[in-house]
Amino acid sequence: xxxxxxxxxxxxxxxxxxxxxxxxxxxxxxxxxxxxxxxxxxxxxxxxxxxxxxxxxxxxxxxxxxxxxxxxxxxxxxxxxxxxxxxxxxxxxxxxxxxxxxxxxxxxxxxxxxxxxxxxxxxxxxxxxxxxxxxxxxxxxxxxxxxxxxxxxxxxxxxxxxxxxxxxxxxxxxxxxxxxxxxxxxxxxxxxxxxxxxxxxxxxxxxxxxxxxxxxxxxxxxxxxxxxxxxxxxxxxxxxxxxxxxxxxxxxxxxxxxxxxxxxxxxxxxxxxxxxxxxxxxxxxxxxxxxxxxxxxxxxxxxxxxxxxxxxxxxxxxxxxxxxxxxxxxxxxxxxxxxxxxxxxxxxxxxxxxxxxxxxxxxxxxxxxxxxxxxxxxxxxxxxxxxxxxxx
Amino acid sequence: xxxxxxxxxxxxxxxxxxxxxxxxxxxxxxxxxxxxxxxxxxxxxxxxxxxxxxxxxxxxxxxxxxxxxxxxxxxxxxxxxxxxxxxxxxxxxxxxxxxxxxxxxxxxxxxxxxxxxxxxxxxxxxxxxxxxxxxxxxxxxxxxxxxxxxxxxxxxxxxxxxxxxxxxxxxxxxxxxxxxxxxxxxxxxxxxxxxxxxxxxxxxxxxxxxxxxxxxxxxxxxxxxxxxxxxxxxxxxxxxxxxxxxxxxxxxxxxxxxxxxxxxxxxxxxxxxxxxxxxxxxxxxxxxxxxxxxxxxxxxxxxxxxxxxxxxxxxxxxxxxxxxxxxxxxxxxxxxxxxxxxxxxxxxxxxxxxxxxxxxxxxxxxxxxxxxxxxxxxxxxxxxxxxxx
Numbered sequence: 001x002x003x004x005x006x007x008x009x010x011x012x013x014x015x016x017x018x019x020x021x022x023x024x025x026x027x028x029x030x031x032x033x034x035x036x037x038x039x040x041x042x043x044x045x046x047x048x049x050x051x052x053x054x055x056x057x058x059x060x061x062x063x064x065x066x067x068x069x070x071x072x073x074x075x076x077x078x079x080x081x082x083x084x085x086x087x088x089x090x091x092x093x094x095x096x097x098x099x100x101x102x103x104x105x106x107x108x109x110x111x112x113x114x115x116x117x118x119x120x121x122x123x124x125x126x127x128x129x130x131x132x133x134x135x136x137x138x139x140x141x142x143x144x145x146x147x148x149x150x151x152x153x154x155x156x157x158x159x160x161x162x163x164x165x166x167x168x169x170x171x172x173x174x175x176x177x178x179x180x181x182x183x184x185x186x187x188x189x190x191x192x193x194x195x196x197x198x199x200x201x202x203x204x205x206x207x208x209x210x211x212x213x214x215x216x217x218x219x220x221x222x223x224x225x226x227x228x229x230x231x232x233x234x235x236x237x238x239x240x241x242x243x244x245x246x247x248x249x250x251x252x253x254x255x256x257x258x259x260x261x262x263x264x265x266x267x268x269x270x271x272x273x274x275x276x277x278x279x280x281x282x283x284x285x286x287x288x289x290x291x292x293x294x295x296x297x298x299x300x301x302x303x304x305x306x307x308x309x310x311x312x313x314x315x316x317x318x319x320x321x322x323x324x325x326x327x328x329x330x331x332x333x334x335x336x337x338x339x340x341x342x343x344x345x346x347x348x349x350x351x352x353x354x355x356x357x358x359x360x361x362x363x364x365x366x367x368x369x370x371x372x373x374x375x376x377x378x379x380x381x382x383x384x385x386x387x388x389x390x391x392x
Numbered sequence: 393x394x395x396x397x398x399x400x401x402x403x404x405x406x407x408x409x410x411x412x413x414x415x416x417x418x419x420x421x422x423x424x425x426x427x428x429x430x431x432x433x434x435x436x437x438x439x440x441x442x443x444x445x446x447x448x449x450x451x452x453x454x455x456x457x458x459x460x461x462x463x464x465x466x467x468x469x470x471x472x473x474x475x476x477x478x479x480x481x482x483x484x485x486x487x488x489x490x491x492x493x494x495x496x497x498x499x500x501x502x503x504x505x506x507x508x509x510x511x512x513x514x515x516x517x518x519x520x521x522x523x524x525x526x527x528x529x530x531x532x533x534x535x536x537x538x539x540x541x542x543x544x545x546x547x548x549x550x551x552x553x554x555x556x557x558x559x560x561x562x563x564x565x566x567x568x569x570x571x572x573x574x575x576x577x578x579x580x581x582x583x584x585x586x587x588x589x590x591x592x593x594x595x596x597x598x599x600x601x602x603x604x605x606x607x608x609x610x611x612x613x614x615x616x617x618x619x620x621x622x623x624x625x626x627x628x629x630x631x632x633x634x635x636x637x638x639x640x641x642x643x644x645x646x647x648x649x650x651x652x653x654x655x656x657x658x659x660x661x662x663x664x665x666x667x668x669x670x671x672x673x674x675x676x677x678x679x680x681x682x683x684x685x686x687x688x689x690x691x692x693x694x695x696x697x698x699x700x701x702x703x704x705x706x707x708x709x710x711x712x713x714x715x716x717x718x719x720x721x722x723x724x725x726x727x728x729x730x731x732x733x734x735x736x737x738x739x740x741x742x743x744x745x746x747x748x749x750x751x752x753x754x755x756x757x758x759x760x761x762x763x764x765x766x767x768x769x770x771x772x773x774x775x776x777x778x779x780x781x
Contacts, residue, residue: 001394001695002692005393261767275767284763285710285766288762289686293686293689297685299393299395390673390677391650392670
């Protein structure tokens with residue numbers, strides 16, 4: 001039992017730092033942070049990752065991935081988060097790609113994977129529906145086979161970045177006769193197909209990232225179906241496990257917590273730094289201690305995977321605890337910003353507003369409420385853990 | 393990076409698990425605790441024969457030369473069975489202090505006797521006023537010529553009544569809570585002027601208040617006035633050890649509660665089918681995994697003498713206290729009326745967890761130390777964090 005880094009790991013760490021230092025510039029960070037230029041910023045960042053060969057580190061090498069060890073992936077992720085660089089947008093490179101690689105045919109791999117690697121296609125995820133949230137398998141969007149085309153009718157909701165997307169991967173119903181998990185099919189749909197409309201949904205964080213996507217007699221060629229008809233639930237489930245691991249965002253929370261400490265240190269109440277306030281220190285260290293535990297829960301899961309074993313039962317906690325920690329940090333940062341947390345910066349600069357993170361403090365608090373809802377709500381995660389881990 | 397045990401460590405684990413299986417049923421444990429001093433001398437001899445008493449000692453004194461992972465494995469398995477023998481007091485603390493600071497002559501004389509099971513020891517450092525501040529010492533050590541004389545009172549000395557020898561922390565210089573000016577002394581428990589008042593703790597173990605009235609010690613352990621530097625790492629190792637012990641107890645307690653919820657029926661169904669109870673058991677499962685993760689983290693850091701070691705250890709002890717109360721409280725609640733009785737082992741596990749919370753400082757005390765470390769004006773913790781990151 002040990003967690004020492006080897007010589008190779010340390011050399012790798014140095015390489016990652018050097019890359020981030022060069023590729024993740026302040027200018028690019030600003031482009032990504034501005035909502036009007038976010039998409040071009042993220043795509044530019046992803047192109048730099050692609051050029052380095054690191055756009056899809058978890059893919060098989062033959063498709064453009066890397067042969068990183070689990071420790072190397074861990075190091076990369078820590079360094080990336082520590083530098084403040086974002087992960088690649090997950091819908092393409094992480095989510096649909098892993099289904100295409102796992103269950104797609106050779107034509108689909110050749111058609112879609114290179115475009116994802118080069119950030120030529122932006123993907124979104126069509127799972128939830130107005131009537132199917134936590135009970136995802138209750139989805140009703142219909143796909144009727146007519147010749148060599150499916151005809152799609154129905155609606156998807158909470159579709160993040162559908163307004164930017166070129167493609168959407170969807171779970172649709174092709175059969176109503178059996179259990180609700182049966183009769184679900186996994187389809188790839190071009191967002192430019194006639195009959196697809198996107199309705200924006202404004203959210204409590206003063207941002208537009210969610211949408212409702214309507215399908216009105218949308219015709220999708222059969223060749224865009226992944227795997228077999230009626231097996232979509234199985235394919236989607238494999239993805240949910242992966243999603244659960246990535247939602248924990250341990251490395252990003254570490255960076256947020258470090259920033260939060262410095263922000264609190266700079267705030268002064270009647271001559272005393274907020275950091276010296278015992279009530280505040282208690283809240284901050286509660287979070288830090290939970291995060292230190294979660295970091296090793298994640299390492300334990302990664303170490304199992306590295307040995308070719310299934311991650312242990314502890315991995316079921318990653319999404320649950322990871323999002324609780326994210327929300328606790330967001331709440332505390334809002335409190336650190338005090339009355340400034342209620343200000344809207346609009347077109348003002350931070351200097352004009354008089355505060356450099358307040359604008360984001362309350363927004364990120366509200367945006368962050370979503371993390372205990374998406375990817376299977378935290379209550380559903382508890383149901384899953386009770387059933388599959390505790391055997392209840 | 394890996395979290396696997398070595399073959400030897402697996403053997404230690406398996407042999408203790410077998411021992412617990414054979415000798416530590418609920419009824420057997422009650423009988424052990426009812427004996428004089430709260431443990432079985434026969435078991436202690438068995439520990440010696442199986443080599444468990446030698447684990448943390450260096451090979452030159454017939455020891456096994458084990459490290460933090462070995463101790464963790466052993467204490468965790470002990471925790472699963474609530475093993476009552478005073479391994480912590482005699483081997484880890486008394487033995488640990490001897491190994492850290494005694495002269496070669498004393499080590500050669502005493503350590504083999506600990507390993508063979510002949511000698512019991514205890515570390516007397518706490519006093520009535522000290523609460524968790526182990527430097528808060530008023531027991532005095534005065535030197536006349538080359539002879540020392542000890543006067544004062546020590547409280548809640550674990551295994552204090554069964555011990556043949558004591559190590560006593562006394563103030564030879566400085567102010568009441570100073571780190572410097574503390575000297576450690578080896579004292580024969582039967583020496584003139586040593587008076588012991590023994591009592592039981594709620595987890596069944598025996599402790600004692602000990603008064604020292606013009607006592608002549610046998611020897612000084614380590615350098616005069618520099619006792620704190622010897623105590624601190626031994627107490628840190630003991631913090632790791634009791635945390636591992638707590639993890640073993642939590643795992644068993646959670647497993648018992650889970651089993652109860654699967655078999656106990658009300659309203660015609662197993663109570664484990666109720667969502668309100670399921671979510672609570674997920675919470676206690678999560679608390680237990682948090683302890684395990686921080687234990688692995690702190691043990692690996694201690695083993696590698698990593699810069700993260702102190703921060704991880706403090707975080708661990710906070711989590712052990714917090715999780716122990718959650719898991720213990722839920723175990724009683726979910727067992728309902730049966731959880732209130734002495735007819736099940738539930739209450740005994742909970743009491744052990746409550747005692748462990750207080751050992752070497754409770755969760756709040758450790759969280760205060762943690763906050764001081766990580767929020768320090770020039771944050772060394774952040775700097776080390778950045779390196780680790």
